[in-house]
Amino acid sequence: MGDGEQVxxxxxxxxxxxxxxxxxxxPLLLWFTKRYNVQLSSTLGLNLLDIPDDTKRTIQxxxxxxxxxxxxxILHAVEALKSVVISLALIDKFVSVxxxxxxxxxxxxxxISKWGNVEEAHDxxxxETQARAAAATLFVHMCSETERAQHKLQQPPQ
Structure with a gap:
């Protein structure tokens, strides 16, 4: 998590x-800080944001x-959504695509709410972003489930 977290x-x-x-x-930041037991705040304008080292280590x-x-x-989700916080909220199923x-x-x-939508561009x-985020999230879930399934198969029956 870099110091440029969009949210x-x-x-x-x-x-x-x-x-x-x-x-x-x-509400997204509140969820994130509670879910991962970290400190993360917001800043106004271009002021530098100081993300605590403990927060960075916890997310790492x-x-x-x-x-x-x-x-x-996860990397592809972060690239599509421009945010670690939003990506983890999606992967953790806190928000939809x-x-x-x-x-x-x-x-x-x-x-768009002020000036209107340019259908060919905005839509x-x-x-495209929805497709990329959905594909990345599905990939993360499939890779994680495969790992859990293999781990279960390797355990002796009880």
Missing amino acids: CYRYSDPPGLEQFETALWD RHLLTYNAWALVG EQAVYFSRLECEFQ MEKT
């Missing part, structure tokens, strides 16, 4: 965006519980 940065311009981000991202330890193939899927993509495109969604990008 931690709020912007006051255009007017109303900060309240929009806070209303939608704060969590990610290391996945096998190498599942980590590839549609919600995750909405959260990752929050500024764009805000602009194509949204659909």
